[in-house]
Amino acid sequence: MITAHTLGFPRIGARREAKKAVEAYWKGELDRAGLAATGRALRLERWRAQAGAGLDLVAVGDFSWYDHVLDTTALLGAVPARFGQGLGDVELDTLFRMARGRAPSGADAAACEMTKWFDTNYHYLVPELSSDLAFRVAQTRPFDEVTEAVEAGYRAKPVLLGPLTWLWLGKGPDATFDKLALLPRLVPVYADILARFAHLGVEWVQVDEPILALDLPAAWQRAFAVAYRSLAAAGPKVLVATYFGALGDNLKTACALPVDGLHVDLVRAPEQLEAVLTAWPTERVLSLGVVDGRNVWRTDPDRALPLVARAVADRGENAWVATSCSLLHAPVDVTDETRLDPELRSWLAFAVQKAREVAVLARANDERAADVATELTEARAAAASRRASTRIHRADVAARAGGVTEPMARRGRPYRERRARQAARLGLPLLPTTTIGSFPQTAAVRKARADWKAHRLDTATYEARMREEIAHVVRVQEELGLDVLVHGEAERNDMVEHFAEHLDGVLFTSHGWVQSYGSRYVKPPVIFGDVSRSGPMTVAWSAYAQSLTPKPLKGMLTGPVTILKWSFVRDDQPLSATALQLALALRDEVQDLERAGLRVIQIDEPAFREALPLRRAERAAYLAWAGKTFRVAAAGAADDTQIHTHMCYAEFNDTIEAIAALDADVISIEASRSGMELLGAFERFQYPNEIGPGVYDVHTPVVPTTPAMVGLLLKAAARIPADRLWVNPDCGLKTRDWPETLAALTNLVEAARQARAELTQGPTAAP
DSSP states (O other), X not given: OOOBOOSOOOOSOTTOHHHHHHHHHHTTSSOHXXXXXXXXXXXXXXXXXXXXXXOSSEEESOOOSSOHHHXXXXXXXXXXXXXXXXXXXXXXXXXXXXXXXXXXXXXXXXXXXXEEOTTSSOEEEOOBOOTTOOOOOOOOHHHHHHHHHHHTTOOEEEEEEOHHHHHHHOBOXXXXXXXXXXXXXXXXXXXXXXXXXXXXXXXXXXXXOGGGGSOOOHHHHHHHHHHHHHHTTSSSEEEEEOOSSOOGGGHHHHHTSOSSEEEEETTTOGGGHHHHHHHSOTTSEEEEEEEOSSSOBOOOHHHHHHHHHHHHHHHGGGEXXXXXXXXXXXXXXXXXXXXXXXHHHHTBOOHHHHHHHHHHHHHTTSTTGGGGHHHHHHHXXXXXXXXXXXXXXXXXXXXXXXXXXXXXXXXXXOHHHHHHHHHHHHOOOSSOBOOOSBOOOOHHHHHHHHHHHTTSSOHHHHHHHHHHHHHHHHHHHHHHTOSXXXXXXXXXXXXXXXXXXXXXEEEOOSSOOEEEETTEEEOOOEEEEEEEEOSOSSHHHHHHHHHTOSSOBEEEEEOHHHHHHTSEEOSSSXXXXXXXXXXXXXXXXXXXXXHTTOSEEEEEOTTTTTTSOSSGGGHHHHHHHXXXXXXXXXXXXXXXXXXXXXXXXXXXXXXXXXHHHTOOSEEEEOOTTTTTTTHHHXXXXXXXXXXXXXXXXXXXXXXXXXXXXXXXXXXXXTTSOGGGBOBBOSSOOTTSOHHHHHHHHHHHHHHHHHHHHHHHHOGGGOO
16 A cells, blocks of 8 residues: 655635635734634645545644744744743744734734745745754644644644754854754754654654755755754654755765655656665655646646656555645645636646545555546546647747847847936936835725626726726825836736736636735736737736826836746746747837836846756756846837836845846845845845835835834945935835835835935935
8 A cells, every 4th residue: 555645735725714814813803712713624624635635644734824934933932032932832923923023912023034935936934043042842833733633533744844944944143154053952852843743643744854955065964964863763753855856966865864754856856766766775665756736737647657656666665655845835626616618627736636646646556556547547638638739839929939039138228328318218316216016905906806807897997996096006106206106006916917817828717826925825827838918918007007197107017937937837848938938928018018108117027036946057047048038028128218127035146147137227126124135145246237125024014114214225325326226115015005005105205315315415414
């Protein structure tokens, strides 16, 4: 009997119950008992789905109201002193204050830094490390959830973020801080956690160590042996889980670990199986990640089964079958997609279906094979249908992409010459102010959009309401005194989905939500075929907004790499080919916006750094094609049209040259939570173009003060020449409410005025 399991399951609920509950709790509309009851119901639903799919073990402890890395930090008692936690159990509201700066109880405090989880669009809260950090088991939550699962009749497999990965993801006070110096204090606490699981009768614990797919320094490779030598004797059997890539030069490190099981990703790296079979002891469990946990395509049995059969032939029941990684990155259930074209839907599998695929692949390799023969036949038919479909390939799209030349990826003049032309056309002051694009979307705006899509509201009425909202946003910005305005994006449900709705070769789901961070969920489009623009995507709304004001207004576009990365993408051609198709569609949009009178166009690429391959050897090729696609999209613009881009929640040290090569006239970045630390890469590189380091953290409800923003601007001006600095929030304002947005932007405009005066006239000029 081959064991079937997943590395984790979506935590959001089939109808986004987690989001609704936690936001109601933050607003005071749901008490702690009500939130806890919702959590219990969601956990039971997740375990029922996994067991119902035929899995032998259910993932427990991977449920979170915000982020599993944050939960691990709390479990270890590693709460920064500013949150005033003390030595008691870490409370839920402490976690929320760490994540967003505010909770129903406790004093506001600066939220922890947030960044991307490896190369995904999921965000985690960065652990704050220091030399005096003490660790302890500071929560009972994981143990309580094991008890819940066992009492409900499930065979629980707790999921725990590993000690080396937690340390790697953390950040010390400076670049010289030795994170591994904390390991001797950290490992005993992990041993205590494992011992407590053993006391509860747990047989297997999954310990996630995804950094084993990275280029690790020798000291970190050696640290694995030291740490797991202590953990192996702690109690239950340990399955170390790696994912997001091949073990590569960490193969020896992983296979020397004194643990009972090892999980490897055979979706991202199927070629590593033979090496792992050779190096990993046959008497230990080898978990095979053969079902893609990060995409939505139905598994082709003829790709997955040979891998499983090879491992089973080598080690029998010690070969387990699993998803490649946690299903956190997948929507919940495709059977809810009743509006999808039946053929297209037959190609898809969400978390519930992927759990079943794991069980089917496991059973196909033991005495239960006859039980799943029909399901295997159906899966093969779906794969064949997708390969043969005429809906996938278009000769005209391929011909246009094949005709892209190098001059098409270059602006007409270099930045210094463009800058003079743009300055003459725009007439902006020192430290010009702007926002990133979106403004708060009220319940009325969201309802109007939903009613129009559901045909409960006619087009004329809907468009009138959107024009009214856009006019309001433009008027507010003029009253605030912002220099470069935006139209607010009232008509857009999502910065990727809105564009994808105007592209051929893309499908949309009704309930395909995944978590981005906290209660922020997104519904990625599915790129299934060749992509082209069916018509203008943003021009009418942007042109209308520009007609309302003499001030320059930005046309707002999402860049090709971000559309690619934040969609579920076809896996039958290179990502670079799909990205180039997207770039050509955006190039057409840029030129249409220019013709409509827009003088500033922003092409957002927040996923540019996120998409960077985890291994250094693969990065140059990615940066080459990713940079080219941005330039193809932007280079059709005239020299006096100012091209902006935006990137957030990423480290830039290893991509700064490629970012400069994008040749955007202005880049805006997240910088407030890091206290302008991220500007270091731009300063060291001597970034040549203009930069807008964010001074307002939009991912917290806390309104920044004017003095705080002035301080950030002056810190930025000490690193970047003031005549190349812009003033803006970290990101879009869609998720904020109007009162805090108005207060924050009022302070932002005043901060720019004060900093402008201080930089030109000296500190005495500021009131």
